[in-house]
Amino acid sequence: MRxxxxxxxxxxxxxxxxxxxxxxxxxxxxxxxxxxxxxxxVLACLKAGYIDGEFWPxxxxxxxxxxxxxxxxxxxxxxxGAVLAESRTxxxxxxxxxxxxxxxxxxxxxxxxxxxxxxxxxxxxxxxALMCFFPLFVNTVAGIRQTDPALxxxxxAFSAPGWxxxxxxxxxxxxxxxxxxxxxxxxxxxxxxxxxxxxxxxEGLGWLxxxxxxxxxxxxxxxxxxxxxxxxxxxxxxxxxxxxxxIFWDGNKRIAAPAE
Amino acid sequence: xxQRRARELRIExxxxxxxxxxxHKDNVLEAEHLSVVYQSSRGPxxxxxxxxxxxxxxxxxxxxxxxxxxxxxxxxxxAGLLQPSSGGVKVLGETVASPRADVGVVFQKPTLLPWATxxxxxxxxxxxxxxxxxxxxxxxxxxxxxxxxxxxxxxYPDELSGGMQQRVGIARALIRDPAILLMxxxxxxxxxxxxxxMSIELQDIWTARRKTVLFITHSIPEAVFLSDRVLVMTPxxxxxxxxxxxxxxxxxxxxxxxxxxxxxxxxxxxxxxxxQVKAP
Ligand SMILES: Nc1ncnc2c1ncn2[C@@H]1O[C@H](COP(=O)(O)OP(=O)(O)OP(=O)(O)O)[C@@H](O)[C@H]1O
Ligand SMILES: [Mg+2]
Numbered sequence: 001m002r003x004x005x006x007x008x009x010x011x012x013x014x015x016x017x018x019x020x021x022x023x024x025x026x027x028x029x030x031x032x033x034x035x036x037x038x039x040x041x042v043l044a045c046l047k048a049g050y051i052d053g054e055f056w057p058x059x060x061x062x063x064x065x066x067x068x069x070x071x072x073x074x075x076x077x078x079x080x081g082a083v084l085a086e087s088r089t090x091x092x093x094x095x096x097x098x099x100x101x102x103x104x105x106x107x108x109x110x111x112x113x114x115x116x117x118x119x120x121x122x123x124x125x126x127x128x129a130l131m132c133f134f135p136l137f138v139n140t141v142a143g144i145r146q147t148d149p150a151l152x153x154x155x156x157a158f159s160a161p162g163w164x165x166x167x168x169x170x171x172x173x174x175x176x177x178x179x180x181x182x183x184x185x186x187x188x189x190x191x192x193x194x195x196x197x198x199x200x201x202x203e204g205l206g207w208l209x210x211x212x213x214x215x216x217x218x219x220x221x222x223x224x225x226x227x228x229x230x231x232x233x234x235x236x237x238x239x240x241x242x243x244x245x246x247i248f249w250d251g252n253k254r255i256a257a258p259a260e
Numbered sequence: 261x262x263q264r265r266a267r268e269l270r271i272e273x274x275x276x277x278x279x280x281x282x283x284h285k286d287n288v289l290e291a292e293h294l295s296v297v298y299q300s301s302r303g304p305x306x307x308x309x310x311x312x313x314x315x316x317x318x319x320x321x322x323x324x325x326x327x328x329x330x331x332x333x334x335x336x337x338x339a340g341l342l343q344p345s346s347g348g349v350k351v352l353g354e355t356v357a358s359p360r361a362d363v364g365v366v367f368q369k370p371t372l373l374p375w376a377t378x379x380x381x382x383x384x385x386x387x388x389x390x391x392x393x394x395x396x397x398x399x400x401x402x403x404x405x406x407x408x409x410x411x412x413x414x415x416y417p418d419e420l421s422g423g424m425q426q427r428v429g430i431a432r433a434l435i436r437d438p439a440i441l442l443m444x445x446x447x448x449x450x451x452x453x454x455x456x457x458m459s460i461e462l463q464d465i466w467t468a469r470r471k472t473v474l475f476i477t478h479s480i481p482e483a484v485f486l487s488d489r490v491l492v493m494t495p496x497x498x499x500x501x502x503x504x505x506x507x508x509x510x511x512x513x514x515x516x517x518x519x520x521x522x523x524x525x526x527x528x529x530x531x532x533x534x535x536q537v538k539a540p
């Protein structure tokens with residue numbers, strides 16, 4: 001309990017001190033607003049945005065494109081990863097291409113995706129899905145591959161059919177890796193959404209940041225940025241909680257995930 | 261030559277063996293001129309060489325041999341997990357080509373699914389054959405009681421000690437009521453005390469269920485304590501070196517391990533090993 005409280009209090013103190021230093025240094029050094037806004041100005045902008053309501057459509061746009069793209073990209077990646085890990089033929093025919101694609105900077109595809117999916121939400125969803133795909137794909141394949149051979153041998157000794165071994169052994173064995181992928185994908189999905197909005201959009205938090213550029217409204221940039229951080233934070237926490245709830249068997253063993 | 265000696269040594273099965281079941285006098289398991297050659301990067305490697313043996317219904321037979329002599333290889337062939345290079349193994353008169361429903365395997369490590377409860381783990385072989393799981397549940401509970409784990413049915417494997425996990429593995433191997441139980445050094449990972457306790461429990465289970473057991477071990481006293489017959493293998497490639505019939509009275513207790521007769525048999529086997537090492 002004590003631990004719980006201190007883990008909330010300490011970062012809160014740090015936050016308050018940082019904000020105070022921020023506000024004070026602007027007052028003392030006379031940094032102009034268009035370079036660095038005052039924290040109070042950001043707060044006022046957030047209040048105006050979310051209480052008067054003009055931020056909400058943008059927030060909803062980014063949140064929904066991120067969520068839909070995330071679920072889509074992750075599930076497709078898990079399915080394809082599982083099929084590839086299970087089938088030698090599929091693996092031989094496709095794995096080299098997927099690995100080659102992985103080394104490509106995905107954000108460079110943003111303009112093409114706009115061409116293919118239009119200016120609306122679908123291009124953002126596609127962008128998010130594309131960003132989420134690779135970490136999930138790679139981790140699913142790796143997770144299934146590292147299944148304890150002793151367990152597979154045991155299933156074989158009891159004549160378990162392949163689908164049963166997959167469903168009751170390999171999927172569970174890969175679950176830790178899959179969650180590590182889901183964790184990275186949260187951050188990547190936000191990058192995808194923002195890049196999509198930067199390239200071509202008329203709404204969303206990323207678009208809000210870009211449109212603030214025309215009048216150097218840095219307070220609004222910070223307010224939008226803060227909103228993105230909140231989405232990322234909530235997403236990451238949700239995945240962490242799910243991970244701990246669902247993958248109860250590998251305790252505190254942390255699985256290293258390949259970084260993008 | 262040892263073949264002949266082995267045959268000479270063979271005696272009529274004792275009472276315990278004959279009352280065991282349908283296959284009276286018949287061999288439940290037969291290996292005939294079995295050879296296994298592994299293709300490794302350093303060329304072919306013969307792991308088992310011309311091994312012939314037979315096991316009668318209800319018999320408890322141990323295989324003793326130095327590390328790397330092909331014991332696990334032999335067991336994997338019997339389990340249907342490995343194809344022999346020549347010769348073959350027959351279980352109940354049928355040549356083994358793939359894992360059989362009437363053979364249960366206990367592995368050296370417990371190899372339980374960490375995400376499944378003890379009860380679910382015991383039911384895996386039932387699910388594997390797509391049999392009625394609900395109907396098998398009471399039987400699984402019964403087997404867990406037999407191995408002293410009835411209170412742990414809904415625990416997860418990592419909440420159990422190594423010995424308890426191994427007992428789950430034994431219950432799992434028994435769930436389909438197999439005619440033959442194959443055990444590959446099932447107690448090797450346990451400490452000496454637990455190991456002795458497990459030997460007694462295994463003897464109890466064997467007495468209660470009258471399975472035909474093929475038991476692999478490194479421990480001479482363990483083999484002598486548990487077995488009707490001990491087969492000694494030569495170092496790699498594995499061949500049958502000798503057969504020792506253990507005619508100590510059943511049920512054996514830990515005290516019987518300190519009896520002169522027990523010591524004499526262990527000594528005889530130990531000398532056999534030493535001779536092997538000395539032989540060119
Ligand atoms: N998959 C394999 N490929 C190549 N060689 C193998 C393979 N498995 C085992 N061998 C070789 O076959 C021989 C017998 O191995 P096996 O595992 O059957 O021995 P073992 O008697 O069970 O030994 P231990 O008592 O140490 O378990 C060994 O020399 C080993 O190196
Ligand atoms: Mg072995």
